[in-house]
Amino acid sequence: MSADLYLSILKNKGYKLTPKRKAVIELFLQENRILAPRDVYRQLEKQIHPLGFPTVYRILEEFSLAGILIPVLSDERLLSYALCRRPQEHHHHFICHSCQRVEDVDYCGIAGAQETIEKKLGCRIDTHLFQLEGICSDCLKNKR
Amino acid sequence: MSADLYLSILKNKGYKLTPKRKAVIELFLQENRILAPRDVYRQLEKQIHPLGFPTVYRILEEFSLAGILIPVLSDERLLSYALCRRPQEHHHHFICHSCQRVEDVDYCGIAGAQETIEKKLGCRIDTHLFQLEGICSDCLKNKR
């Protein structure tokens, strides 16, 4: 999986493809886990100078609006982001409590039930969050 | 629905039933929507003096640990809490994007699929978040 998919999405939405934006995508691809703004900053400043916190915050929010990143609450109740592996396709995520790794889940919790729920509550469902949490296969093996 | 259920849960867990804790529960029952710490503080300080922010934070986290409140990310990416209407029973929530109201959803997204997903990913699923978001019936009527 390369960064090209995300870069083309950004390009289509009129964003400029700057080295920092590319680096953020590469970082999420490499780390494969949820990252808080400070995590992103700490990793990026190792390779990129200068770098400011506002830039990190701005990039993360833009990516979130572009559908590339999903905001999630971390265990420490800190705003974090998960990379959306297939931004075009509907899917959900499994987050490991031990290593924070994010994995795709094809199963959709609401499949087929949306209309039923809408009728029962009289509401209109626009989005849904289906997030699984536990211990991933690697951490289970390592008994972490 | 009264506050008694929550108070008995807290009592069973060894918490003291103070006026402030009661007031927090009453507030969530009245407001029936997600509230950030600052929201709770602003409402409570109208009726309770003195009151400090640390107290609000401590109560919210305690209630979260006790299973009475669920931490959620608000639209503004701010840590907020939703009152768990039936702390003993497994269920999920619908959050209105317009008025922030929280409603119970009996349907469980993972029902029956947990084992399948665990086998596929090789992971152990401990918890899951299934949160529906959209516009509630009242807001639909009022075309808000």
Add this chain to the structure above:
DNA sequence: CTTGATGCAAATTGTTTGCACCGAA
């Protein structure tokens, strides 16, 4: 070139800590 992207400093806001005092059980 043009306009969006970024750095920087500073302000603002959110959250936690330490400790003395208070009050529910």
Add this chain to the structure above:
DNA sequence: TTCGGTGCAAACAATTTGCATCAAG
């Protein structure tokens, strides 16, 4: 009476703003 609960001040951390400069397209 005894701890857990709370206020307060202060520290700490997260996030945003304003503006001058930079660079992708």
